[in-house]
Amino acid sequence: MKYLSFDLEATGLREHDLIIEFACVPFCTETKSLATDLTFHCFVQCPSFEELKDDLDPWVVENNEQLIRKAHSEGLTISEFKEKLLNYLSSQEMLKFFDQSKITLFGKSMAAIDLPFLNRDLGWNTMRKYFEHRQLDLSSVAYSMIDLGHLPQKCTSGSELMKELGFGDVAHTALEDAINTAKMYLEIVKRYHSS
Secondary structure (H helix, E strand, C coil): CCEEEEEEEECCCCCCCCCEEEEEEEEECCCCEEHHHHHHHEEEECCCCHHHHHHCHHHHHHHHHHHHHHHHHHHCHHHHHHHHHHHHHHHHHHHHHCCCEEEEEEEEECCCCCCHHHHHHHHHHHEEEEEEEEEEEHHHHHHHHHHHCCCCCHCCCCCHHHHHCCCCCCCCCCHHHHHHHHHHHHHHHHHHHHC
């Protein structure tokens, strides 16, 4: 199977919060490889940290100040982000990788913000045009592996799952998280393929 592993960073987890960073990388479970030459990454413009600060979650203030500042100063507008992403998704290289088919999205805990924010900012029609209506979520895979007795209970936490699979700590940057999420899934496939 071929997937597009993606991650985004945002100003928070609430409905009105904003995407500030987006990244993705295609990968294939048959070849057990990432197509790093097809990586996509950008920052998405947001108001300044000072404008947002009073309404931000304390964790975001403590951990994402620099990311918000970078998005504010260097980010694409939401319409520029959408245009650049759609050009990437419809490029010959991406069409070839995915065999001209709709793309199956892959991520971690996507229902929390990733899919709702993409539906909101890219639009329902765009999401349906480019992406399969089914996705694969690493968090759901981890829960299944816990239920089957292949992973310890602590792996309900994304950071504990990373450590269990030998990938260190969560980066909380979109590109590194998109890459690591794909690598973790490939590691799970490798470990339990013959089980």
